[in-house]
Amino acid sequence: GAGVLVLFACLSGFAPSAVRAVLMGLAGLVALVNGQKGQPLVILLAIATVMLIYNPLWIEDIGFQLSFLATLGLIVSAQPIGDRLDWLPTPLRNLIAVPLAATLWVLPLSLAIFGIFPVYGLLANVVANLPLVLLTVGGFISAMIGLLVPPVGSALAWLLYYPTAFLLWLIQAIGQLPAATIALGSLSWLQVVVLYGLIILVWLSPRWRRHWFLLFTLGITLVLVPFVLRQNTLFQATVLANTQVPTLVIQQPAGTVVINGGDAQGLTAFLAQEGINRIDWAVASDRQYRQQRGWRDIHRIAPIRQFTDVPTAKSDPAYREMLATLKVPYQALPLRQPVQLGQVKITVLRSDPAILALQMGSSRWLFVTDPSGDAAQTDWLAVTPVEPPQVLWWWGRKLTPRLFEIVKPRSVILSRNALEPAIANYLKQKQIPYFVVGETGEVRWQANGSLRANAPQNDGLI
Structure with missing residues (x-):
């Protein structure tokens, strides 16, 4: 497993987001071999610290920022969101909770950088989950077999053409739906800090967690009111x-x-x-x-x-x-x-x-x-x-x-x-x-x- 992860890091060119994934995977493997229960949040923060000590400029890399925020969202928010969706069937609950948790933690930074809100982003993540799983697992299998028997690996990779084409068509179709994106303008860094403050408040404070809808409404207001005022003045x-x-x-x-x-x-x-x-x-x-x-x-x-x-x-x-x-x-x-x-x-x-x-x-x-x-x-x-x-x-x-x-x-x-x-x-x-x-x-x-x-x-x- 460690060898596959290292090979993946080499193939990615050691991009910061890929290095983060590889290091977390290696930490998980070590915990598994030692029979210990890993603490994902501690591991994530430790890896972030080590990576930034090695190369402080990575903190300016968008891939690094979004990767860590998405992973943090999965660690601390996916389960609480899933618990609030207990009225849904378990498979559908997980399909929604995972991308929603990642999106909530990534969205303020994404709006500050790109200024675009993807209206159907959650829907796209849900419907694309199955072909993504198939392509990920199939890609690993075809790559490993291709190392041993290249013609067989190539044949397996050829079979993945159709799910790949389907995934591309699906994303393009969703992207062409009416009002697929809404331009809200780049947020100021003060807005970003306040939004993350609200998210962290819901995460760490059980008292405020019960009033999450109030904080959610406050966050939306913080984004929309300056946008409306700007457009009209x-x-x-x-x-x-x-x-x-x-x-x-x-x-x-x-x-x-x-x-x-x-x-x-x-x-x-x-x-x-x-x-x-x-x-x-x-x-x-x-x-x-x-x-x-x-x-x-x-x-x-x-x-x-x-x-x-x-x-x-x-x-x-x-x-x-x-x-x-x-x-x-x-x-x-x-x-x-x-x-x-x-x-x-x-x-x-x-x-x-x-x-x-x-x-x-x-x-x-x-x-x-x-x-x-x-x-x-x-x-x-x-x-x-x-x-x-x-x-x-x-x-x-x-x-x-x-x-x-x-x-x-x-x-x-x-x-x-x-x-x-x-x-x-x-x-x-x-x-x-x-x-x-x-x-x-x-x-x-x-x-x-x-x-x-x-x-x-x-x-x-x-």
């Missing part, structure tokens, strides 16, 4: 840094506005962290599928209520197909006529390549795209009267000081990975604060007109 805009196409997310009580959806993964991760479950107004600044291909995946996670683009811009067949299959209300953005939602107003000044004027409250932005790398946009702005904006948001290949001399922005956001030293020196000489999202991370505008970056540059504050 927040007014801010964020230029994302982890997307291939420049993307802006504007949050306001009247509805969320998103400009460009070329990177579904980066955008949906941000929406989850901010607790955004739908997009009220989606805007495509061009009509090229390569730049806007993420909208379908985004729509499946955060439904889009209204989609708009620049109809006079050139489009390709893939983009038109995506627009047809998106199946959401569509409206063309008129040239030089503002379209408004709440406190956000967007005006198309030029279509191809796009120049958009954004009005957010009393703050004016100018979004200039220049994918071709020529001077056409700068030349166009030189002969077109445009009111100097508070923020110039620029995306393109070639940038010259002439653009800043024409536009006269108070601050600049550059959606690119780096900035040429000559341009940086020019902006510093002119005392124009600037943010390069590839270097500073996402840039956030607040309703008071301030701009902040994750990794501040030029003090990171205007």
Whole structure:
């Protein structure tokens, strides 16, 4: 048994969560051989201490954190939860109590990191239990036989294809159910500490254990009240840094506005962290599928209520197909006529390549795209009267000081990975604060007109 556990640790690459499982398994085997009754909680805490002494940085590993919390939940909460479900048949009681105990202990940290609540998570754990057991046992058997007789082990592994395919189909089907996930936004660490305090209170205090429903209600309130207040009062805009196409997310009580959806993964991760479950107004600044291909995946996670683009811009067949299959209300953005939602107003000044004027409250932005790398946009702005904006948001290949001399922005956001030293020196000489999202991370505008970056540059504050 010890040999199998060590082999498993080697195959996993000694991931912290796998090391935890192996060490607990070895401790259980030692207790079994010596005829002793192990104390799982003591063993878990001792292993956590030893692992962190060996490598203190493991405490920052998400796998380490979630693995220990789930195991702690199984040790201290699975039996009490099962006892309260004594009205259910014993097999079903265990199927529910085990994942519920693990979920309760993992959920606060999971919400702090990912900001997503899996609505059908408990159901998925229950229905996936049987195929998981079959695959786990079958995988061990086929692996051990494969070490001795490889063709036989391979044949046994081939038989596991069908339960594996069934498990994948089952999880995908549950994940595609309506409202499969709810984005609640990333919890603050104060909320996380208080939630774990409530859980520990129920665990250690028999008196409070009798009032578990009151503490459970308090925990839900602690999560939902800040979420509701945030959604109904927040007014801010964020230029994302982890997307291939420049993307802006504007949050306001009247509805969320998103400009460009070329990177579904980066955008949906941000929406989850901010607790955004739908997009009220989606805007495509061009009509090229390569730049806007993420909208379908985004729509499946955060439904889009209204989609708009620049109809006079050139489009390709893939983009038109995506627009047809998106199946959401569509409206063309008129040239030089503002379209408004709440406190956000967007005006198309030029279509191809796009120049958009954004009005957010009393703050004016100018979004200039220049994918071709020529001077056409700068030349166009030189002969077109445009009111100097508070923020110039620029995306393109070639940038010259002439653009800043024409536009006269108070601050600049550059959606690119780096900035040429000559341009940086020019902006510093002119005392124009600037943010390069590839270097500073996402840039956030607040309703008071301030701009902040994750990794501040030029003090990171205007």
